Amino acid sequence: MTVQPSQFEIHPSSGIPIYRQIIDQVQALIVGGHLHDGQMLPSVRAMATELGVNPMTISKAYARLEADGVVERVRGKGMRILRPAVDGSAAQRLKQLYPSVESAIVRGRQLGLSDKQILDLIRKVLRENPL
Structure with a gap:
């Protein structure tokens, strides 16, 4: 099951870089129990189109999430949510x-x-x- 880009909200004038907003929202959705182990994030293209941002911004966010062990790259399919490392209390x-x-x-x-x-x-x- 793929997460919908509409679950994300970007505020370009907030002073927080857009890639950081995406990272923070993915982590919050995981901790909040809205994203689960095995779910797929939207493709870079779908996310960039829906949010109206540069695809490189989405790629940067996804790369950071992957480096932090939050998601894993699935060849030909995109990024899959991994079991959360933090508790959702x-x-x-x-x-x-x-x-x-x-x-x-x-x-x-x-x-x-x-x-x-x-x-x-x-x-x-x-x-x-x-x-």
């Missing part, structure tokens, strides 16, 4: 989410938003993005 997932939430809160405070306004926005985004 709630504590591990929260640990991975923490930097993003912290960054959003810091940015909100820099913009002069109150804690209530920040929490209201977080709740709104949660409602707009159901599982």
Whole structure:
């Protein structure tokens, strides 16, 4: 079963390199239990087309994932997810989410938003993005 490119979301203006966003999202999807051992990642071409990025960017992300032992290259088929090296416990997932939430809160405070306004926005985004 191949993962759909639509499971990935790229933010070119975030300041985080696109290849790094892809790596982080693959790892988060694995730890979150959405990607499993043996599933295939989308081809470089399919992923690049869907996300509107250069195929070399996808290749770089996949090469890093392979070097880190997250995926393996299957000749003629693409990249296959390997059994996760990290546990998928709630504590591990929260640990991975923490930097993003912290960054959003810091940015909100820099913009002069109150804690209530920040929490209201977080709740709104949660409602707009159901599982």
